[in-house]
Amino acid sequence: MAEFTKEIERPLGQSAGPRAPRAASRFSGGQIAAALAVLAVLGASAMIAFGEKPFRKPEVVATPAPKPDAPAETGKVAQATPANPAKPASSRPATSAEGPKIIRVQPVESGGQAGIVIQDASAVGQNLSVAHLPDKALxxxxxxxxxxxxxxxxxxPFDVxxxxxxxxxxxxxxIVIGGLAVSQTGTQSAIAKLPGEVTLAFASQGNSIGRWMQExxxxxxxxxxxxxxxPFDYPNVNPGRNTLTVDATPDxxxxxxxxVLSRTTNYTxxxxxxxxxxxxxxxxxxxxxAELGKRGIGYLDDGSSARSVAPDLALKDGVPLAVADTAIDAIQDRGAILKKLDQLEATARSKGYAIGTGSAFNVTIxxxxxxxxxxxxxxxxxxxxSAVANDPERK
Structure with missing residues (x-):
């Protein structure tokens, strides 16, 4: 067969020599590498989107710490927990104490050394938030x-x-307003209207004294x-049931x-x-x-008898004593009562203090x-x- 030297002269379908091989792939090596990189990025994105968030800090959920069953570590102050929280160990008011009390306070935030507070409950009056609760020790x-x-x-009791x-x-x-618990409406009015600084006196003949005392x-x-x-001219003038008389025996x-003393509690x-x-x-x-001194109760003399032996006996038996300067409502008239109160103020400015007594009449209140x-x-x-009584035990 003749050799055709020119491509144009070569018959259709024939080749001048062996055909050059075709490319092994349609893509170059650089294109393949780029594609793999894209797939790697997509795979990492999927892991982040659907995985357990490995690149984020875990969220902290606050849960109450369980109460330790074991005693606190040495050096820390442990607080005892009652076995039955519904029943406190003592019904005694929080402010009462059996003598001086040492209270250890553990700092909550710093966890440092506990502070110490020494409290003598006999040196202060009762906390008003629990003042209606009797102290069982008394x-x-x-x-x-x-x-x-x-x-x-x-x-x-005089102190507590x-x-x-x-x-x-x-x-x-x-100012001492007496006759409470005799009239229910008068008692309620006196308790509600009179400032807390005014002392209230309960009649032993009254009703519901315990309830009114607490209020x-x-x-x-x-x-x-x-x-x-x-009084003189007894029994024509009769103070009421269980009157103490001169002719009665001491017993x-x-x-x-x-x-009388058992009618209620929490009085001074x-x-x-x-x-x-x-x-x-x-x-x-x-x-x-002597009985009042033994029990730690004070005595208030209304000042109506200039010959009262109460001051001498109180000093002898260690009884805190207060003697009233005047009755403010002997005349039940607002103007007369205000005048008596002004006289008390003048007396207080002169000698340092003054004491007035009255009854739970509406005009007085x-x-x-x-x-x-x-x-x-x-x-x-x-x-x-109690703030103006002469106390032999504090001299």
Missing amino acids: IEDSETGPLPIRSADGRR YARPWSGARGARVA ARRRGHEVVMQVPLE ENLKNLRW AVMNYMGARFATDTEAFGPIM DAVASWVNEAKKRGIEIVPI
């Missing part, structure tokens, strides 16, 4: 009800149930109990006194109701004052409430009766 059970007593460590006051040396006025204490009032004592009078002192004759008889009054608010603006401090 109660003696009796057939007629709870009787006040000194605690085993010597604390007195006292309303706190500033302790300042300025002019002080103590009065919740509102900040210091309270005292009124004891019926024999009979003590029995009647304890009945007792106050005479009438008693012009009884208050002048040392033989009759002596055992009564309204006048006292109004006067107290104005007297405070003039710099007069209205204080409980």
Whole structure:
């Protein structure tokens, strides 16, 4: 076969020599590498989108820490947890204490060394938030009800149930409104309207004394109990049931006194109701004052008898004593009552303090409430009766 030297002269379908081989792939090596890189990026994106977020910090979920069953580590203050939280270990008020109390306070944030606070509960009055709760250490059970007593460590109801006051040396006025629990509406009005600094006195002949006492204490009032004592012209003038008399034996009078004392709790002192004759008889009054001293109760003399032997007996038996300067509502007229209150203010500015007594009449309650608010603006401090009593144990 002739060799055709020119491509154009070559017959169709014939080739001048062996055909050059075709390319092994349609893509170059660079194109393939680029494609693989894209696939790698897409795969990594899928892992991030559907995986467990390996590049994020895990979210912290706050959960309450379980209470440790084991004791706290050495050097830290452990707080005991009662087995039954619904039943506290003691129903004693939080502010009461058996003598000086050492309280260790562990800093919560720093976890540093515990601080120490020494508190003497007998040096301060009862916390008003729990003032209506009796301190069991100051109660003696009796057939007629709870009787006040000194605690085993010597604390007195006179101190524990006292309303706190500033302790300042300025002019002080103590006002005592008596006759509570006799009239339910009058008692409710007195407790609601009178400022907490006013002392309230409960009549032993009254009703629901325990309930009214708790309400009065919740509102900040210091309270005292009124004891019926024999007046002149007795029994024509009769203070009521269980009156202490001159002719009764000491045991009979003590029995009647304890009945009065058991009518309620949480009071600092007792106050005479009438008693012009009884208050002048040392033989009759002596055992009564000794009983008050033994139980840690104060005595408030309404000042109606100039011959009262109460000051001498109280000093002898260690009884805190307060003697009233005047009765503010002998005349039940608002103007007359306000005038008496102004006289108390003048007395307080002269000798440092003054004491006035009254009864739970509507006119008295309204006048006292109004006067107290104005007297405070003039710099007069209205204080409980315990703040102005002469206390032989604190001399």
